Every structure is written in structure tokens, then in C-alpha cells.
Amino acid sequence: MTNEHVPADAAAPNALARRFAARLADLGLTEAQVATRAGMSIAYLRRVLELGCDFDPPALLRLAAVLGLDYQELVAGGPAERVHTVDAGPDPGSPPLVGPPVLGELTTAECWNRLGGNGLGRLARTGPDGPVVRPVGYVVHDRTILYRTNPDGALAPDASREAAFEVDRADPDLREGWSVLIIGPLEYVTDPALLAELPEPPAAGRWVRLTPRTVTGRTIRAATAG
CATH class of the missing domain: 2.30.110.10 (Electron Transport, Fmn-binding Protein; Chain A)
Incomplete structure (x- = not known):
């Protein structure tokens, strides 16, 4: 299975908040709109961004889906911010991921x-x-x-x-x-x-x-x- 090792600066809460703000600007969305679509309050959204990817991974998954991003794109950034290493072959029982998570x-x-x-x-x-x-x-x-x-x-x-x-x-x-x-x-x-x-x-x-x-x-x- 592929493990993605994220540098500390890419995973830092302030880097996460910067990526979030940049994506809001790209999509023309407000913080309130994203919070509503992700099913959380603005206060809780800010707390998730403040504390980073270890605080509430399911909340970050919902944010990634609302923003049209892959989970790793949100928490670790694009290829320039990440280092990928392969420890083993793909898990044959796990279908490959093809896009952002799907919300229901x-x-x-x-x-x-x-x-x-x-x-x-x-x-x-x-x-x-x-x-x-x-x-x-x-x-x-x-x-x-x-x-x-x-x-x-x-x-x-x-x-x-x-x-x-x-x-x-x-x-x-x-x-x-x-x-x-x-x-x-x-x-x-x-x-x-x-x-x-x-x-x-x-x-x-x-x-x-x-x-x-x-x-x-x-x-x-x-x-x-x-």
C-alpha cells in the first residue's frame, strides 16, 4: 500500500489554513458557505484548521469534498509539498481512488x-x-x-x-x-x-x-x- 510522508511544514496547521483560504478564493466561496456545506459551525471549522490534520480527520474529509480536493491535497498540498514513498504494492482488495471524497x-x-x-x-x-x-x-x-x-x-x-x-x-x-x-x-x-x-x-x-x-x-x- 502507498504511504504518503508529509513534511512537517506541509502538514502544519498554518499551512493547512493557507491552502484552505487559497481554495476559497479560487472557488469564490465564503467561509460560512463552506462550513454549512461541510455540516459544521464556523467556530468548529476554524478550530479544525487551527489544530491541523490530527484533530478531526473526518471533518477534513468533508472539507476536502466540499472544496473539490483530494484529502491529501488539502492536508498536504500539491506534489511540490509532498514526498511519496512506496512501501509495498497496492492492496488488491482496495479499489483505486479516482477523485475527491463523495458526500451524502x-x-x-x-x-x-x-x-x-x-x-x-x-x-x-x-x-x-x-x-x-x-x-x-x-x-x-x-x-x-x-x-x-x-x-x-x-x-x-x-x-x-x-x-x-x-x-x-x-x-x-x-x-x-x-x-x-x-x-x-x-x-x-x-x-x-x-x-x-x-x-x-x-x-x-x-x-x-x-x-x-x-x-x-x-x-x-x-x-x-x-
């Missing part, structure tokens, strides 16, 4: 099915010092998202701001995957009956509910020759 859409029902009853996701919001993204363990209850946090923490409810919650999965070879994005306001869970059903939060922690305003999902797969 999930229905609302499919999004909730992908989330299941609980799991691990990311919560993103904009704080006083800029975007904040944190992993959270979540529980689904009546099509809302519940998680636990410290009342003094960055993920505590704030009536003036919404939050974005994302869960994604991708196969090890980045050939297919999916993501679900939920955006809405946060509030503390106060219903005694519900709190009695939930695990006790850690010391000083409280349960928080995200009530969806929008629920969107994307699938992504590699384009192959057949």
Missing part, C-alpha cells in the same frame, strides 16, 4: 440512529477567548443530548450562546465515515425524576441538556474506479 446526507432519523443511546462526542462553542472544543460523554434522552460538566467550566450553560455537538466515525483508512452535527441552546437538567434516572455526576458537576435547533448528518466515502 443523513435524515434526522438516521442521525439519531447513528448516535445511539450514549457515547463520546465533541461539544464546541465560542467563549470570551475564542472557540472552545471539548470531548464529552453523552446520553440521548427524548431526542436531546445530556452531558455532565462543572458549573464553572467552559461547557456550562450560557443563555446568550448556543453550542454545537458533533459525533463522527471513520474507518482506519479514511475511505468512508459519517458525522452528525447538532446545534442548540444549553440548560441545566432540573427535573427530579430525570435526575434520579441518570448516573451521579462527579463532585461539583451537573447534568446539562442540549435541545436541538438543527440536526444534520453527512456520510462520506472515497470515490473509486468501481
